[in-house]
Amino acid sequence: MAKITVKTNGPYLVEGVTIVDGEGRPFPLEAGKPVALCRCGASAHKPFCDGTHIKVGFRSEDTETPARAK
Ligand code: FES
Numbered sequence: 183m184a185k186i187t188v189k190t191n192g193p194y195l196v197e198g199v200t201i202v203d204g205e206g207r208p209f210p211l212e213a214g215k216p217v218a219l220c221r222c223g224a225s226a227h228k229p230f231c232d233g234t235h236i237k238v239g240f241r242s243e244d245t246e247t248p249a250r251a252k
Pocket residue numbers: 192193194219220221222223224225230231232233234235236
């Protein structure tokens with residue numbers, strides 16, 4: 183079963199899925215390990231998180247919907 187964990191001030195942690203590019207080709211990922219997808223937009227290795235969210239001071243509450251933020 184797929185699971186997506188929305189990390190506070192960080193990426194989406196994705197488990198149990200295959201991630202493909204725009205041509206439908208799967209990214210080579212280690213089976214059974216969660217993958218961090220960039221949520222801040224600053225990663226140099228999109229769609230994956232490379233930790234840049236820390237350098238840019240990404241704050242997740244800035245991207246949450248009003249109903250979810252409070
Ligand atoms: S969320 Fe980590 S680099 Fe964007």
